[in-house]
Amino acid sequence: MSNQENGNQQNQRHTRFRVLLFTLGGILLLSVILGVSLGPVSIPIDTVWSVITYKLGFTPAGNWSTGVENIVWLIRLPRVLLAVVVGGGLAIVGVTLQALVRNPLADPYVLGISSGASVGAVLAIGFGVLASYGTLAISFAAFLGAVLAFLIVYTLANLGKRITPESLILAGIGVGYIFTGITSFITLTSNKRQLAGQVLAWTLGSLARASWFDLSLPTVTLLAITIYLVLQARSLNALIVGDETASVLGVNVDIFRRRVFTLVALMTGVMVAVSGSIGFIGLMIPHMVRFVVGSDHRKVIPLSLFVGSIFLIWADVLARGFYSTIDNPIELPVGVVTSILGGPFFIWLMVKTRLKRKVENL
Amino acid sequence: MKVNVDNASWAVDSKNIVDGIHLEVQSGEFIGVIGPNGSGKSSLLRMIYRLYHPTSGLILLNERDIWSLSAKEVAQNEAVLPQESIGDFDFTVEEIVFMGRTPHKKLFDVDTKEDDSIVKYALSRVGMDSFAQRIFRTLSGGEKQRVLIARALAQQAKVLILDEPTNHLDIRSQLEILELLRSLQVTVIIALHDLNIAATYCDRLYLLQAGQVVAHGQPPDVLTPATIESVYGVRAEVEVRQPAGRLHIIFHPLKSG
Numbered sequence: 001m002s003n004q005e006n007g008n009q010q011n012q013r014h015t016r017f018r019v020l021l022f023t024l025g026g027i028l029l030l031s032v033i034l035g036v037s038l039g040p041v042s043i044p045i046d047t048v049w050s051v052i053t054y055k056l057g058f059t060p061a062g063n064w065s066t067g068v069e070n071i072v073w074l075i076r077l078p079r080v081l082l083a084v085v086v087g088g089g090l091a092i093v094g095v096t097l098q099a100l101v102r103n104p105l106a107d108p109y110v111l112g113i114s115s116g117a118s119v120g121a122v123l124a125i126g127f128g129v130l131a132s133y134g135t136l137a138i139s140f141a142a143f144l145g146a147v148l149a150f151l152i153v154y155t156l157a158n159l160g161k162r163i164t165p166e167s168l169i170l171a172g173i174g175v176g177y178i179f180t181g182i183t184s185f186i187t188l189t190s191n192k193r194q195l196a197g198q199v200l201a202w203t204l205g206s207l208a209r210a211s212w213f214d215l216s217l218p219t220v221t222l223l224a225i226t227i228y229l230v231l232q233a234r235s236l237n238a239l240i241v242g243d244e245t246a247s248v249l250g251v252n253v254d255i256f257r258r259r260v261f262t263l264v265a266l267m268t269g270v271m272v273a274v275s276g277s278i279g280f281i282g283l284m285i286p287h288m289v290r291f292v293v294g295s296d297h298r299k300v301i302p303l304s305l306f307v308g309s310i311f312l313i314w315a316d317v318l319a320r321g322f323y324s325t326i327d328n329p330i331e332l333p334v335g336v337v338t339s340i341l342g343g344p345f346f347i348w349l350m351v352k353t354r355l356k357r358k359v360e361n362l
Numbered sequence: 363m364k365v366n367v368d369n370a371s372w373a374v375d376s377k378n379i380v381d382g383i384h385l386e387v388q389s390g391e392f393i394g395v396i397g398p399n400g401s402g403k404s405s406l407l408r409m410i411y412r413l414y415h416p417t418s419g420l421i422l423l424n425e426r427d428i429w430s431l432s433a434k435e436v437a438q439n440e441a442v443l444p445q446e447s448i449g450d451f452d453f454t455v456e457e458i459v460f461m462g463r464t465p466h467k468k469l470f471d472v473d474t475k476e477d478d479s480i481v482k483y484a485l486s487r488v489g490m491d492s493f494a495q496r497i498f499r500t501l502s503g504g505e506k507q508r509v510l511i512a513r514a515l516a517q518q519a520k521v522l523i524l525d526e527p528t529n530h531l532d533i534r535s536q537l538e539i540l541e542l543l544r545s546l547q548v549t550v551i552i553a554l555h556d557l558n559i560a561a562t563y564c565d566r567l568y569l570l571q572a573g574q575v576v577a578h579g580q581p582p583d584v585l586t587p588a589t590i591e592s593v594y595g596v597r598a599e600v601e602v603r604q605p606a607g608r609l610h611i612i613f614h615p616l617k618s619g
Contacts, residue, residue, distance in 0.1 A: 102449050234464045240451050241461070244444040247413050249517075250437030250465035295451040 017299050020292070024306035028084070028313075035080035035313045036072055039320055048072055074211075082210040082274065083316045083334075084309040085218045087281055089271045091308025092226055093264045094282030095289075095300055099240040100260055101165040107283035111172035111261075113268045114277040115179035116149020117142040121202050121276075122183050126195045138202070139214070139273040146269030149175055154261070163257050164243075205278030205335030207316050214274050221270045225263050226305060232260070233297035240295060278335045280342025281308055315341065363389055363424055363439060363520035363549055365410060370419030371573075372405050379405045381573035382419065387551060389520070392544065394560040395553045396584075397570030398594055403553040404445065404525055406570065410551065411442045411523050423521075437465035441514030443507070443524040448498060455501070455509050456494040459484055462516030484515035488542060504535030511542065524552045528559065561585055561609035569593060581609050 036048045051072040053059040093108040100106075108114065123129040124141035133140050156171035157163045183203075187196050229236070235256055238246035246253050285308045286300065293299045315337040322332040367385035371378050380402045387393050395403050408414040409421055412428050421428040428436060441462070448458075459481045460473065485491045488508040493501070498509060507527050514522050522543070528536040536556070540563045543550055554560045560567055561581040569577040569584050571593045577584045582602070590598045590611070597614040 098451075102451075104450050231469050234461070234467060237453075237457070238461055238464055241448050241453070241458075242444070242446040244413060244446045245448075245461075247433060248411055248437060248440070248442035248444060249461060250432075250434035252433050290451070294457065295453050296457050 017293060017303075021302060021306070024303065024310065028306050028310050031310050031313045032077075032080050032084065035083065035317055036076040038317050039071075039076060041068075041071060043068055043072060052077065078212050078215055079207050079210040079316070080313055081215055082207050082218070083312040085215065085222050086207065086271050086275045086278065087285075087308040087310070087312025087315075088226075088305040089218065089222045089267055089308070090278060090281040090312075091285035091304040092222075092229065092301060093268050093271070095286040095297070095304045096229055096236065096260060096264050097282070098286055099236045099297065100257060100264070101169050102240055102242070103165065103169065104287065105283070106169070107280075108264075108268045108271075109176070109277055109279070109282070110169060111265060111268070112149045112153050112174070112176035112179060113146045113172075113265050114272045115176040115183070116152075117146040117269060117272040118183045118199070118203055118277070119179050119186070120145025120148075122186050122195070122199045125198050125202060126186065126190055126192055135209070135211075143269050143273035145179070146265075146272055149179055150262075150265040150269065153265075154258075162254055163261065168257075168261065201333050202276045203335075204333035205276035205338075206319075206331065206333050207275055207312075208331055209274075218270050218274055221267055225267050226301065228263065229260070230298070230301050232256070233301060236260075236297040237295070240297075276333070276335060278312070278338055280338045280345070281312060284342050284345050285311060312338070364422075365521060365549070365551065366420075366422040366425075367406070367410065368420040368422060370406075370409055370416040370421060372402075372409055372414050373417040378417075378573050380409065380416075383570075383573070383575055385568055385575070385578075387521075387549060389549055390547070392550045392563065392565045393552070394564030394567045394581075395551065395570065396555070396557060396560050396567055401570040402573040403570055405573075407442075407523055407525050407551065407553055411440055411444075412436045434465050437517065437519070439519050440521045440523060441517040441519035443510045443514060443522075443527050445525045445529075448506075452497050452499060454494070455485070455490065455496050455498055456481065458498050458509055459512045459516050462513040462518075465517060480518070481512075481516050484512040485509075487515060487546070488512045502535075503531050504538065507531070507535075507539055508542070511539075511546075515546070519548070521549045521551065522546070524550070526553050526555060528554065528556070557585055557590070557611050558609070561611065585609060585611060 033045055033048050037043050037045050047064055047068065050059060050062050051064065051069055054061050055073050090108055094106070097106040097108065097110065098104055120141035120143065121138050124138045130137040130141045153171045153175045156175070157167040160167060183199065187199050235246065235251045238249045238251050239253065239256065243253050285304050289300050289303045289307055293303060312334070316334045318337045319332045319334040365387040367383050369382050369384060370380060371382050372380040383406060395406060397403050405414060409416050412421070412433065415429060423431065423436065423439060460477070462484070463473070463477050463480070482491065485494060488511050490505065490508050490512060493505065493509070498506065501509065528539055531539065536559060540559060543552070544563055552564070564581060566579060567581055567584040568575050569589065576593060577589050585600060587598050587600055590596060596616065599612045601610040601612070602608070603610050
């Protein structure tokens with residue numbers, strides 16, 4: 001193969017990445033509009049678009065009712081945007097954690113952060129802890145629980161004075177079990193009958209509480225941390241190959257791992273606080289993206305952001321759909337939808353990996 | 363680019379794995395580090411490439427303490443092939459070689475045309491240009507080492523440090539790797555197990571035993587039957603093959619009389 005052919009191939013791959021990025025960007029925009037349009041009350045797409053552009057101050061008001069305007073602007077749009085932020089955020093946490101602990105099975109919940117958040121949430125739901133914060137009480141309590149879990153995991157992982165992939169995973173799983181046990185204990189020994197159902201629904205994840213205010217902190221967190229990670233993509237590439245390789249390529253591995261762990265734990269805490277522990281996105285999206293573009297984080301991070309967002313928008317549309325067809329006041333938690341889709345994917349991934357290994361061993 | 367190891371030791375639980383080693387490498391030299399398993403070869407190399415901090419003594423890179431430099435500065439001057447397998451995640455050969463550019467990149471730098479041509483040139487020097495788009499994990503052992511050498515070349519470092527790069531390779535691949543390294547015109551520090559290969563390709567050898575240098579110098583001065591027997595516990599004959607004057611070591615079976 002000549003150098004020129006090689007160069008052309010490389011240009012083609014850069015072009016392919018850009019095409020993917022723009023296509024996914026388009027699909028994301030379309031999904032947001034459709035996500036707002038679909039629901040118990042169906043709203044035409046052009047009305048959705050007009051209300052949004054009107055609210056943003058680009059176009060004059062049209063002849064829609066205040067009810068429609070409120071559904072679009074106050075109820076559905078914040079909810080769909082929360083799906084964008086949480087879905088993208090969880091996918092990026094997954095990508096980063098898998099690199100950080102060099103394990104393709106790591107997900108945002110392997111570090112015990114979400115289990116800590118559950119304890120905070122159950123205290124707020126069941127016993128009115130932090131009730132003075134009103135509607136934010138659950139989120140705030142969950143975030144405090146997440147921070148507490150992070151501090152414990154960090155301290156334990158750091159006992160050897162160096163944070164290694166093994167120490168992180170083991171400390172995270174250990175702490176996760178303890179906090180899950182505490183959540184179960186509180187729930188089952190409480191004399192409040194509905195608590196178990198409420199806690200289960202919270203844990204499985206929901207975007208139903210979304211408001212514009214809920215969006216602010218997750219959005220800022222997602223943007224800031226994503227930009228940092230994209231800038232550090234080369235170091236993540238080196239780290240996913242190996243600690244020693246990263247070191248000899250000039251990455252200060254110990255400091256880098258501490259910093260990135262802290263940032264993704266923070267992002268997990270923020271996402272879980274506003275939406276519960278929505279499963280499988282952090283695990284499955286990174287693998288889907290890697291199947292298509294390989295492992296280079298300069299591509300995997302931005303693409304995972306978009307794919308995670310799009311996936312969660314549609315999972316949430318499905319979750320809302322069940323609510324509208326079943327005569328039941330409790331909406332299906334979106335985490336149920338992602339898990340039911342995620343489980344088969346996980347099994348497929350496992351089988352595929354096994355088959356690949358088998359072929360290589362021949 | 364000179365490398366000096368000045369009375370350096372490295373200890374685990376106050377047991378010296380490397381014990382007061384002196385080593386001096388001049389620019390352009392091809393230095394072999396040999397010794398039995400557990401003699402401290404890898405630990406010595408890891409001190410030289412700034413992974414292990416010496417418990418005492420100094421590692422100097424061009425007269426400067428390596429720990430007064432950042433990891434990045436060291437990586438601009440030293441390229442390393444560690445004994446580490448590449449994990450479960452798939453990268454193409456080209457992506458692996460591009461990683462060699464990492465120490466030259468600042469936060470906002472993107473890959474330039476220059477990086478492209480450095481990577482291409484590195485791949486062509488190791489004869490792997492046609493493998494650019496292959497998945498690294500699917501290559502043979504010898505091909506993998508060639509790609510990692512290309513990564514080191516893309517790093518544009520003046521010193522190349524290799525920890526037993528010919529392990530598990532067939533004899534032809536071993537010779538190819540050594541001949542490739544000899545052709546690169548950089549300073550090389552290489553840990554090797556095969557004494558015949560070390561004798562054939564290295565300018566000078568350091569022979570380690572229990573963390574100490576027990577012999578160093580040109581191969582004929584280091585690889586004598588007496589030294590081999592005392593360090594490895596194996597009786598050997600050393601022949602000098604004419605006309606090239608190459609050293610040829612023949613080992614006796616342990617149980618022969």
